Amino acid sequence: MNLAYRDVRHNLFRFVLTCLGLSLLMAVVLAMMGIYNGAVIDALTIARAPKVDVWVVEAETKGPFAESSRIPGSTREAVARLQGVADAGSVTYQNADGEYNGTSRRLYIIGYEPSRLGGPQDLIAGRPITRTHFEMIADTRTGLSLGDRVRLGRNHFEVVGLVRNHVNSGGDPAVYISLLDAQTLQFEIDPAAVRVKRAKGEVSESQDSVNAVIARLHPDADPEQVTASVRRWKHLSGMTQVQEETLLTRSVIERQRRQLGLFMAILMAVSAVVIALIIYMMTIEKLKQIATLKLIGAPDRTIVWLIMQQSLALGVTGWFFGLGILSLVKDFFPRRVVLEVPDALVMGGIIALVCVVASGLGIRAALKADPATALGG
Structure with a gap:
């Protein structure tokens, strides 16, 4: 019997509503990653358009x-x-x-x-x-x-x-x-x-x-030798295509990349806090049921797995909904949003890790529950 699944079924409307709210936050996180990638690609598009060396x-x-x-x-x-x-x-x-x-x-x-x-x-x-x-x-x-x-x-x-x-x-x-x-x-x-x-x-x-x-x-031909020949003329300088692209990403849009990266980190931290608080409140609401499980001899790992499963279910469902929302609205952004499949999967892995870490607060509260409270009125 999967306790997490039965608990979700018992409070299905609240769970779905919570996932929808969390999905909006996930959509913003994914959008920031897409804008980050789009900024880099946009900066390189003009330099790559003529296909030169x-x-x-x-x-x-x-x-x-x-x-x-x-x-x-x-x-x-x-x-x-x-x-x-x-x-x-x-x-x-x-x-x-x-x-x-x-x-x-x-x-x-x-x-x-x-x-x-x-x-x-x-x-x-x-x-x-x-x-x-x-x-x-x-x-x-x-x-x-x-x-x-x-x-x-x-x-x-x-x-x-x-x-x-x-x-x-x-x-x-x-x-x-x-x-x-x-x-x-x-x-x-x-x-x-x-x-x-x-x-x-x-x-x-x-x-x-x-x-x-x-x-x-x-x-x-060797691009390095050609640029070296160009630099012999004192009034000219030469760069290979690779050097030009490196210059664009490290100089022209470096500050923008750092700013977008900082926003992504902040949003991930906010996501972790939100998930932790949601899991903690869900755990507090069923402390009596958890105490009953302890009273009948359920091992701690069963309780830990119950809370962790619910945390992962919230994160993964929110990630899927967030990805769907972003796919619908990304074309309306003023800047290009580029979210590749590997990036989305990496973000999904990060969100899963955040969910596991965020479930620690609820697990701590559950493990401290006194089995005697199950006998209360």
Whole structure:
């Protein structure tokens, strides 16, 4: 006879209600893990999109994502001539507001040469950019559709392609435009300001500059040797794809990762306290029944197993309900929530361990119960 099962059946409504309340807490814990994973993946998506091996940026900078980087546009030709380089392309990155149907949208604008590296490789609809001006590939989170026209600066761009989950580390959805359009937008200033500069004799900065040059290598080429060759030029610095991703995770989003990790730890501690209090109150309510078990000679391990089973049942049921709730609402979060099966299983194991530890308070109260109280009125 399973005593935990019979006790749950006897108080089924209260048990289910308690599990539903606990599942909301579990859903928040799982959501924090999903947001944590999503933040890391979002930060790496833009860097992985062009599928390259080497990044060339301004010397003594960690650009183009961690800090500002600006190098001459002619750098691409120099990088393309390096031994081991199969193809190279120039890219720019900037944030700007785009206007569509009278509303403003914050966008992360990526400029690249349509015939070279830098564009997305995973279109879900439409086609790549084929013209040098006024065409755009947009992420689905922008809310844009094929054929929509968006104003950037003083020009309008037509959406010709769509991608999914291309956002920067801050969560801004990305759009891809041609390098020439991106450079124009980056250096574009009001005509009145241009006249003032000319009157003062100030020389405008050349528009032929980019934030980075990316390169794809031949299969037998060593990325470390290529970056070492780049660093011989005093005004340039080179990073492999692995180094760029490490920089993004350890520098750009490190503080965000720590904060999310701290929230997860706090929520797990809160979950442990809540489960401990629930189990303790359930134990206190049936102390007379536990005393009766002791009086008829039930061993302590039977009582310990009764309480531990109920604690695990609460935790596991709450975990399943919480996982179901999160699966229903995760697409409505403003940031991407990524919860992989291994992560969910690991979290389930942690919750089971928390339940076992949290049951200690109820077990202590049960073992201290006096069998003589079973004979009371």
